[in-house]
Amino acid sequence: MxxxxxxxxxxxxxxxxxxxxxxxxxxxxxxxxxxxxxxxxxxxxxxxxxxxxxxxxxxxxxxxxxxxxxxxxxxxxxxxxxxxxxxxxxxxxxxxxxxxxxxxxxxxxxxxxxxxxxxxxxxxxxxxxxxxxxxxxxWWAIYYRKSIFAQYNLTEPKTWDELMKVCATLKENGITPFAIGTKYPWTAAAWFDYLNMRVNGPAYHMDLMFGKKPYSDAGVKKTFEYWGQLVSNGYFLDNAASYAWQEAVPFMVQGKAAMYLMGQFILDSVPPEIKDDMDFFQFPIIDANVPVGEDAPxxxxxxxxxxxxxxxxxxxxxxxxxxxxxxxxxxxxxxxxxxxxxxxxxxxxxxxxxxxxxxxxxxxxQFYDRDTLPEMADKGMNAFMEWWYNPASLDDILARLDKERERIFKAAEKDE
Structure with missing residues (x-):
């Protein structure tokens, strides 16, 4: 014992x-x-x-x-x-x-x-x-309605030229190519992310996000040239700034719009009866010599x-x-x-x-508002929307954005 x-x-x-x-x-x-x-x-x-x-x-x-x-x-x-x-x-x-x-x-x-x-x-x-x-x-991708693509014999575009042909066909048949709601402009920032990475490469994009490249750089202007093709041709939903991103989803559900550049979470806002008709494709390649970058928070x-x-x-x-x-x-x-x-x-x-x-x-x-400083992200997204409705002012907008970039990143250095 x-x-x-x-x-x-x-x-x-x-x-x-x-x-x-x-x-x-x-x-x-x-x-x-x-x-x-x-x-x-x-x-x-x-x-x-x-x-x-x-x-x-x-x-x-x-x-x-x-x-x-x-x-x-x-x-x-x-x-x-x-x-x-x-x-x-x-x-x-x-x-x-x-x-x-x-x-x-x-x-x-x-x-x-x-x-x-x-x-x-x-x-x-x-x-x-x-x-x-x-x-x-x-991940992010371009989501689309399979039935609409099938109706007009469209296939998932791999290149920018193929995407533009898809958009033209849809527009000719009374379908808005892209749904988008920019009441909160981070949805527009997604377009900037992808176009800038496809045109200039992810390394260039990251340098821009960290304040190492000026927004007035020729590479950024080239990005806006491609974006401008979509805006000037009316390939986005009219009055996009009137809608939050979820409020633009019904245009896809109703068959009035065919595509949406969005994160995987878009499927949470689609009715169950439509989910089986949804698919996605990778953002098309613009320059095959440029490394491929994706937004994936x-x-x-x-x-x-x-x-x-x-x-x-x-x-x-x-x-x-x-x-x-x-x-x-x-x-x-x-x-x-x-x-x-x-x-x-x-x-x-x-x-x-x-x-x-x-x-x-x-x-x-990681996404525009994660990759750069918060204040810079706000200034940038507001600038994107200003350009959207006044594309002729691009040079002035980018010049002002550069002044903000210099101020914001200098202030951040002092705070460190």
Whole structure:
């Protein structure tokens, strides 16, 4: 009996000792909406079950408040060990300041250089080193009504010339080629993103987003020349500024418009009886010599350079990239994950098509208002709409936009 008691006491002491010296992993998350929050909590629980020696402290902050607080966290001497964040220039902003840890060893040990498509590597690496772990994304494309295309013997255009022929045929038959609602002008920004990447390439586009290129540059003017072909020919919905993006969807539903450049979420606004008649194609190629870039807003994770428990943090990032964690994302919240090892048959056919499209691109942008500074994004989107209704003033609009660019990026440098 005494032996059993002593054994029990020893066990309790050992457990107490283990708990006292367990690593604490602090994670600050912006996944505050109910389903993403629940999903992430389940992933954290699975990690803890596999790593009982690590105690996880999960702090969830509302999305907008998170964005305001992240700078303070990263600049402090006691930051969290892991933070959620946005890929691309949003992440590189902090990387360039030396606030984010190099996680190339995580990528190498988990085989992520092979498991993540090169497009997602382009938004996670700097000078060959990995600083960001991309997790989930959604794609943009041109969605269209299959029945309308079939009625006029149209096929998915691959090139700009083919797209213009499709638009001309639709217009001749009383169908508006493109639905769009620009009451909130981010929908117009999508057109700028794609045209600028197709004309000048994603690297040029990113330089523009980070204030390194002037808006008055000849390359930007060329982008507007292509955009102007669509506007001047009346290929967009009339009075687009009267509609929010969802308010323009009924024109497609009613068969009055055939196409819409939009994110994957457009299908959430389409009636069930129309969904089977919806398909999408990649934004057509303008110059075959230009690398292909796509808008694919991507969320993921980073480790602050001053993290107290980098070993535990890296172990958690490896787990996040694993099939176990990524399958939870797919099954529970329907997210599209970046790991190519996740079987395609886990997704519905339309999603499989989107994934295949994204796996073949050269670079990924995050979207105009994610890739540049917030104030610059507002000025830019307002300028796009000014040009839309007054295209003859392009030079003046771009000159004013350049003055704003110089002011905004200089002010940002002073704040750093």
């Amino acid at each position: 005494k032996r059993k008691v002593l054994a029990l006491i020893a066990c309790v002491v050992f457990m107490s000792f283990s708990l006292a010296y367990a690593e604490e992993l602090v994670i600050n998350s912006m996944h505050s909406d109910p389903l993403p929050q629940e999903t992430f909590a389940e992933i954290v629980k699975k990690f803890q079950e596999a790593n009982p020696d690590i105690q996880v402290k999960l702090n969830t902050t509302a999305h907008e408040e998170f964005k305001k607080s992240v700078r303070l966290w990263l600049a402090s001497d006691n930051p969290p060990d892991v933070i959620t964040w946005f890929a691309g220039n949003r992440a590189m902003y902090f990387v360039n300041k030396g606030l984010i840890m190099d996680i190339s060893d995580v990528w190498q040990e988990a085989g992520l250089f092979e498991k993540f498509p090169k497009a997602f590597q382009s938004i996670s690496l700097k000078d060959g080193k990995a600083y960001f772990l991309p997790d989930t994304y959604y 991507t969320d993921g994770y980073m480790i602050p350079v001053k993290a107290k428990n980098p070993t535990a943090a890296k172990k958690f990032l490896k787990f996040l990239s694993s099939p176990v964690a990524q399958e939870i994302q797919v099954k529970k919240v329907g997210r599209i994950v970046t790991n190519v090892d996740i079987p395609l048959d886990m997704y519905p056919p339309a999603t499989q098509k989107g994934i295949k499209m994204m796996q073949g691109v050269d670079a990924v942008a």
